[in-house]
Every structure is written in C-alpha cells, then in structure tokens.
Amino acid sequence: MKKTVLIILGIGLIIYISTQLRTNRMDLSQEYDNTNFDLPPGTFLEQQIRPRYNNFYRIILTKTNNPIIDSKTMIADPMRFEIINKMSGKTIREIKFSALNIPVLEKLSFTFDPISDSAGKTYSFRITSLGKDNKNLSYVLTFGGTVSKIDRNLDLRSSNNDDIIGALAFRSYYKAPVSELTVDSIQDFINRFCQDKYFTVIYAGLILVLVIIYLII
Amino acid sequence: MPLTGHRDTATLFASADKFISDGFLVFYKTHAVLYPPLAYLTLGFWQNLIRFLLPSSYPQWQSLPILYQFISFSSFRIFFLLKLFYLPFDIGTAFIISKFGRNFRESKILFTLWIFNPIVLYTTSMWGSLDIIPTFLSILSIYLIYKKKPVWGFFLLGIAAQFKLWPLLLLPLTAVISQKSLRQQIKMFLIGIIPFISMLLPVLTKPDYLTTFTSSERSTLINNASIYIGFSQYIYIFLLIYLLIIFYTENFYKGKMAMLTAISLIVLAIFYITSAYTPQWFLWILPYLIIQTVYYPQLFKSFVYICISYLLVILTYDAPLSIGLFAPFDPSLLNTPILKELFERTVVDPNKIWSVFRTINAATIIWFIYHWRIASKKS
Numbered sequence A: 001m002k003k004t005v006l007i008i009l010g011i012g013l014i015i016y017i018s019t020q021l022r023t024n025r026m027d028l029s030q031e032y033d034n035t036n037f038d039l040p041p042g043t044f045l046e047q048q049i050r051p052r053y054n055n056f057y058r059i060i061l062t063k064t065n066n067p068i069i070d071s072k073t074m075i076a077d078p079m080r081f082e083i084i085n086k087m088s089g090k091t092i093r094e095i096k097f098s099a100l101n102i103p104v105l106e107k108l109s110f111t112f113d114p115i116s117d118s119a120g121k122t123y124s125f126r127i128t129s130l131g132k133d134n135k136n137l138s139y140v141l142t143f144g145g146t147v148s149k150i151d152r153n154l155d156l157r158s159s160n161n162d163d164i165i166g167a168l169a170f171r172s173y174y175k176a177p178v179s180e181l182t183v184d185s186i187q188d189f190i191n192r193f194c195q196d197k198y199f200t201v202i203y204a205g206l207i208l209v210l211v212i213i214y215l216i217i
Numbered sequence B: 001m002p003l004t005g006h007r008d009t010a011t012l013f014a015s016a017d018k019f020i021s022d023g024f025l026v027f028y029k030t031h032a033v034l035y036p037p038l039a040y041l042t043l044g045f046w047q048n049l050i051r052f053l054l055p056s057s058y059p060q061w062q063s064l065p066i067l068y069q070f071i072s073f074s075s076f077r078i079f080f081l082l083k084l085f086y087l088p089f090d091i092g093t094a095f096i097i098s099k100f101g102r103n104f105r106e107s108k109i110l111f112t113l114w115i116f117n118p119i120v121l122y123t124t125s126m127w128g129s130l131d132i133i134p135t136f137l138s139i140l141s142i143y144l145i146y147k148k149k150p151v152w153g154f155f156l157l158g159i160a161a162q163f164k165l166w167p168l169l170l171l172p173l174t175a176v177i178s179q180k181s182l183r184q185q186i187k188m189f190l191i192g193i194i195p196f197i198s199m200l201l202p203v204l205t206k207p208d209y210l211t212t213f214t215s216s217e218r219s220t221l222i223n224n225a226s227i228y229i230g231f232s233q234y235i236y237i238f239l240l241i242y243l244l245i246i247f248y249t250e251n252f253y254k255g256k257m258a259m260l261t262a263i264s265l266i267v268l269a270i271f272y273i274t275s276a277y278t279p280q281w282f283l284w285i286l287p288y289l290i291i292q293t294v295y296y297p298q299l300f301k302s303f304v305y306i307c308i309s310y311l312l313v314i315l316t317y318d319a320p321l322s323i324g325l326f327a328p329f330d331p332s333l334l335n336t337p338i339l340k341e342l343f344e345r346t347v348v349d350p351n352k353i354w355s356v357f358r359t360i361n362a363a364t365i366i367w368f369i370y371h372w373r374i375a376s377k378k379s
Helices: A002-020 A178-195 A197-216 B007-022 B024-030 B037-049 B058-062 B066-071 B075-084 B087-098 B104-115 B118-127 B132-146 B150-160 B167-178 B182-204 B207-215 B237-253 B257-274 B279-284 B286-295 B297-315 B331-335 B339-346 B350-378
Strands: A024-030 A035-039 A044-049 A056-061 A078-085 A091-098 A108-115 A123-129 A141-146 A156-158 A170-175 B226-230 B233-236
Touching (some): A024 A056, A024 A178, A024 B066, A035 A044, A044 A170, A056 A123, A078 A108, A091 A108, A178 A197, B007 B024, B007 B037, B007 B058, B007 B066, B024 B037, B066 B075, B066 B331, B087 B118, B087 B132, B087 B286, B104 B286, B118 B132, B118 B279, B132 B150, B132 B167, B132 B257, B132 B279, B132 B286, B167 B182, B167 B237, B167 B257, B233 B237, B257 B279, B257 B286, B257 B350, B279 B286, B297 B350
Antiparallel strands (some): A024 A170, A035 A141, A044 A123, A044 A156, A056 A170
C-alpha cells in the first residue's frame, strides 16, 4: 500500500511539474515551409495575424537560416521586431535585437508583454533589418514560409518585394493561468472531437460497452 | 487510443501506403527505408482493409505538416483506426504469456500484468509503435518451441525478424537450448533464418537500402559499447557477452526448455545495458520480465525499480515522446517543454544528465538479473 502511494505520488509530481511549466498555449500556427523570404539590410517583412485568444504574448518563427550552422560571416546588423495594431497603425510592442542573437536551434522566439485584449483583433508583426544596404553582402537572413496563400488573415508584406504572396512559418502563443489554459484545452478538444459525429458516437458507445462489461465482471 | 498519437505512426503508415502503391522494388529504391518488406506489407494491407472507414480526406491528411495532422478533427478517427491493428497482437501476447503460468492463479496474474502494464499501454496504445508485432511473434515462437513444435516456432522467429531484426538475437540461443544434437540445432537455425533471408533477398540487392540501414545510428547502437584495443580495433561488449552466453548455454543448459524465457531475458537485458535504446524497444523484453517476476514473486520490487528507471529513459527524449503524445487532445502539447527542455536550458551538457539516467536504468536491470539468479538457485 505504502509503495503504491509512493508510485502515485511520483507520477503526480511529474505531471504537476509538467503542467506548471506550461503557462502558455499555442494559438495560431502556419507550418508550411516550402520557400524562403529574404530580409536584406534596410528592408522589412510584415506578417498579418489575428489572435483567437487574449494575452497574445509570443511569436516563434519556426524556420530561419543560421549563420553559425551555414559557416558564413555573421552580420551584426541591428534588427527590430514590432507588433503593430492594424486598426490604429501604431506599434504597440517593440524588441530590438542583433542578427547575432539568432539562436542555433533555427527557431527565433520573440516574447513581449501580453496584449490583454488581443482576441479577434488584427495585428501584424514586422521584422526590420536596420543595417545599411550592402550589395556585397554574402549572407542575407531568410525566414521559411510558403508562397501559397493559406488564409486571407495571413497576408505577408515585404518592403523588398511588392509582389510577394504568402506567409511566414510561425507559431503564436498566449499566456494565461493554468486553470484557464486547461479549460481552453478541453473546450478546443470537445469542439474538434465532436466535428466527426460518426466517430464520436461509435467511440462513446464502445467506451460505454467496455465500462458495462467491466462492471458485470 | 484516439487521444494520443505520434508522428512515427503517421509516417510509417504513409510509407506503407507508398510501399503498396509504388511496388516494393521501386519503394526500396526511392525511399530511405529502415524496415524489412513484411513490416510495410502488413501495415499497407491493414490500411487498405480499413480504407472505407478512414475519412475521405486521409490522403491529404498524410501530406499535412505534423502539427496540422494533430489539429485536424480527423486525427482522432485516423489514429484510432491505425493503432487498432496492434490490438489483436497486444491481446494475443497477453494470452500467450498467460500460457506460461504454472497454475490458474499465475496465468491470471501474467495476463493482467501484461494487459494493464503502463509500458505496454505507452508504447502500443499511446505511441502506436510497431514493436508489439515482433514481440508477439517471438513469445509465440518460444511458446511453440516449449510445446515441442520447434519447426513452427523457429519459422515464426524468422518471420518476427521481418518486422524488426532483434528476434535474430534469440535464434541461435533458442536453437542451442531446445535441441540436443548439433545437427538439429543447425536445422532449426536454418528453419528460422531461411524465410527471413528469402523474404529480404530482393531488397538486399538494393544498395540504397543497405546504405540507409547500415549507416543508421539505430542499427549501429549495438556496437557502441566497446573497449579500444589499439590499431583502430575494438572489443564489442555486447557481442562478447552474447557469445559467452551461447557457450555457457551450450555447456550447461542444452535441452533445458525451462531456461528458454530466462535466457531470452538475459540476452535482451545485456542489449539494454550496452545501448542507448529508444523507449519503444523496451517492449521486447517485457514478456520475459513479467514471466520471471511471476515465477519468483520476490522479484516484484526489482521489476518496479526497472519500470521507474524506464520513466527516466523516456524523459531523456523530446516532448513528443511524453506529454507531446497527447497532441491530438491539445496540439499545443506537442512542443510543451518538460524536464528535458528544462535541463537543456539550465545545464551546460545535458547529455551527462541523460547518461546518469541511462546508468540508473542499467543498474536496475542488472539488479533484477542478479536477484533472479539468486531466486532461481534457491528454488
């Protein structure tokens, strides 16, 4: 009995640690990554986004090139990341960084103060390379994405190329207390699970039959 | 089952689909293939059998990025139906294991220990790993050999190796234990190896398959634990101990059928101790661990130690192998950081921590074997 309690406590501790580490949840994602968008010095890339939840607080660009991995001369140009409210056109969050900060793991993460009323509003995030245009530059930062338009809310703009159509590969996150995240998870799960009506009914019936068999035995 | 999933399940079944549509010679020429043909053939057959139950969007679903597969509402039905294939093998293994019980009570415990085992639930029902098939076939073949049906037993062991190669490790040992004369031992070994080689022969001629297979880090794991003896040469620890077990068995256990499951246990235990095995591989040893634990109840404590240390091994892998398995429930969990990510952020060389976890796991396995040796001597 004592051993069983210890095992249950051990498993409980791991689950507790895992859930407590989780103070954020993914909101939107654009996973297609079949092309690269260049960001030469003096230009910007701007991606439109419409969060589903409040407290929008992080963007992860899931594919960037990496000067260290590619063994190229690193550029130390200053860079700027902005969150722009599309309604007012104002920059509401700003992070300055250097191209040197782009991490080895090929994912570029930007965390900012949560935007409390973000749900359903249109924003864009813009990455600007503040360096001077240098035609001899051998290494240009690029971000993965797709040229096929997936969602009209995901328009991508580039100051380098007016004709650009597509979207960057990214994930956006929102921050909330664990209890709220858990409720969101369950609601989202129920919505998706119940969309496949036939499967939902058959699976629920199967579980019911198994429970009845268990109770009879 | 529908609430959990892993990208390996999706990609393995997608490969099986390609295997059926392209034909196996083209498939082995144009794809990076790791498994022998029977594995793809079986999974492809199942997929075609249940095609009418899968959603019409299944071909498009297969080509989606993994996160979108989890977000899709079809993922519940798809993962459930794909993993359903493993259920008869899972129940079949429980049934065969229960046959090793010496009385009704032991059979009941053996059946229960398998069906409700967290490691089985994790690897088969949650992850959807293929390993349950060779595990079932190998324990069935040991049972048939035990029941004096060696031809079928050795044939099935060869078939088991068509899914994953590890049952080949048991082949020579089983031949040595079960047969008294050298001629019979060779005959039984050939009955096992011939179907394996003949089914593999067409793809062995494909250099791409051989290159992919021999250069795979998983294929070479078995050689990693070694002692350098100079001039770029090594003593391979697993091979050394394996050969010693064969010599020992040949001298002391020849014809002792009761040792079949115990020797299989020891060989696989040595493999886990000397290689950084991936979590689903641990399923291979589980039937033998459970059988010995039920034969000698004093081993239960050591068995629990192994299960706990196995949890540490899981934690040395990324989130998709632990909390990320629940991504169909909440896709956000796919990349949720857990202990591994935490260690990687805070510890300079996390591999040292993973090595400690592996060492703890190896220690618990050695302790179990030592305990088993004492218990079996006493009885």
